[in-house]
Amino acid sequence: MPMLSTGRTGGCELDTWAISFWIATLVLIPSGLGMTLFAKRSMKRVGILVGIVGSAMILLTTVLGDSSSFEREVSLTLLASLGPSIMMGCSTILLIFTSDSPVKPLPRPLRWFGWGGLLLGLGWILALALFSPPTSSGGAVSEVWTIWLTSFLLILLTLGLTSIIFLLSMGEARYTEIISILPLPVGAGLMLNYALTAGFKGLAPEVALGRFAEASLMLIGTVLGTGVALFLFGLVLYVSERGITQLPTASPLTDGEKELIRSRVERGREIVTQVDSTGGESDS
Amino acid sequence: MPGSFVLMGLAVALVGLSGKDVGESVQLIVESAFVAMILSSLVLSSFVLFASKSHPQAKSIITGAVSIGLFPAIAVIAIGGNTVEESVEILGHVMIILIASIVATALIFSLLVAIVTDRRSQARYLLGDAFSADSEE
Numbered sequence: 001m002p003m004l005s006t007g008r009t010g011g012c013e014l015d016t017w018a019i020s021f022w023i024a025t026l027v028l029i030p031s032g033l034g035m036t037l038f039a040k041r042s043m044k045r046v047g048i049l050v051g052i053v054g055s056a057m058i059l060l061t062t063v064l065g066d067s068s069s070f071e072r073e074v075s076l077t078l079l080a081s082l083g084p085s086i087m088m089g090c091s092t093i094l095l096i097f098t099s100d101s102p103v104k105p106l107p108r109p110l111r112w113f114g115w116g117g118l119l120l121g122l123g124w125i126l127a128l129a130l131f132s133p134p135t136s137s138g139g140a141v142s143e144v145w146t147i148w149l150t151s152f153l154l155i156l157l158t159l160g161l162t163s164i165i166f167l168l169s170m171g172e173a174r175y176t177e178i179i180s181i182l183p184l185p186v187g188a189g190l191m192l193n194y195a196l197t198a199g200f201k202g203l204a205p206e207v208a209l210g211r212f213a214e215a216s217l218m219l220i221g222t223v224l225g226t227g228v229a230l231f232l233f234g235l236v237l238y239v240s241e242r243g244i245t246q247l248p249t250a251s252p253l254t255d256g257e258k259e260l261i262r263s264r265v266e267r268g269r270e271i272v273t274q275v276d277s278t279g280g281e282s283d284s
Numbered sequence: 285m286p287g288s289f290v291l292m293g294l295a296v297a298l299v300g301l302s303g304k305d306v307g308e309s310v311q312l313i314v315e316s317a318f319v320a321m322i323l324s325s326l327v328l329s330s331f332v333l334f335a336s337k338s339h340p341q342a343k344s345i346i347t348g349a350v351s352i353g354l355f356p357a358i359a360v361i362a363i364g365g366n367t368v369e370e371s372v373e374i375l376g377h378v379m380i381i382l383i384a385s386i387v388a389t390a391l392i393f394s395l396l397v398a399i400v401t402d403r404r405s406q407a408r409y410l411l412g413d414a415f416s417a418d419s420e421e
Contacts, residue, residue: 221316
């Protein structure tokens with residue numbers, strides 16, 4: 001594969017597969033998603049096509065790209081996390097639509113499949129961590145995978161516990177919800193504890209601890225950065241909405257239009273008087 | 285305010301755990317924050333590009349969304365002093381963290397929606413039964 005120099009001193013050389021990977025992840029997939037979700041109907045098909053091309057480019061990087069490249073590690077982690085994520089997503093959709101949903105409720109017994117799928121998705125992640133985590137070219141457990149796992153478990157733990165505290169503050173009426181959510185943060189906490197004390201496959205506890213700390217620091221930065229970006233975007237929307245002073249006013253009526261309206265009003269009056277006179281005769 | 289104190293406490297504890305010195309850890313947090321801003325801006329810009337075409341202020345919204353990512357990008361290049369390889373690595377790590385966070389957040393919130401919808405439907409049934417019992421009486 002030909003190498004393209006980045007032209008920066010002390011930098012690296014990105015091969016074309018790496019460049020195609022970043023074009024796919026940073027340009028094609030976000031714009032494909034944007035087109036599919038928000039564009040007009042004719043553009044939606046283009047959006048789906050762009051998304052498929054982007055996914056294909058990521059897959060090609062995994063299969064044909066340099067086996068020791070960082071991009072391959074990222075795409076392997078994305079592929080490894082795709083299955084459990086889809087499974088858990090489908091399960092929660094099943095859970096939503098097996099309740100008394102206003103849109104075509106599904107049969108109630110399928111609810112158990114929803115709960116089962118949710119736990120299976122978590123179990124899938126645990127099985128990946130225990131038995132066959134994505135590895136880098138040297139055979140060591142991929143650092144990118146460790147970061148994905150740590151972030152996923154930390155967010156699950158934090159948000160799960162936060163929502164439980166919120167539900168607790170609402171009193172006894174919300175105990176059923178608490179019991180339903182509890183398995184997620186408890187499972188995440190147990191997995192994190194196992195990773196940091198016993199270690200997962202190919203990942204000694206002391207290495208896991210260092211990676212956990214580093215990933216958590218990056219997670220703090222990411223949460224801060226995303227929060228600031230969303231706040232600024234809200235500010236941009238607010239300022240631009242304020243910029244719209246008033247709706248464009250309609251132009252004044254021309255003489256012809258005035259004449260037309262006057263004639264229609266006159267004709268309407270005539271009809272009303274005619275109806276009144278005929279109605280008056282029939283009444284009498 | 286209490287949230288920021290908790291975050292600072294967490295950060296200090298994690299700096300101790302990671303074995304890095306304070307300067308390196310702060311640089312890691314700041315770089316991750318900037319890269320997260322760049323990625324969020326990319327996603328928001330691509331959404332805004334197709335969503336707000338008919339909006340009277342579409343151009344200024346798109347410019348705003350792009351500039352949210354542009355300034356951190358300049359800051360990362362100017363201040364960071366990283367090689368391209370290191371920058372790409374941080375970009376990949378932050379992207380993976382964002383994806384993992386979105387998956388976990390969506391999971392928790394959709395589960396909450398599922399449970400609350402079900403509880404409301406049960407309450408509606410109970411209420412319906414109570415009304416029918418009243419009307420029979």
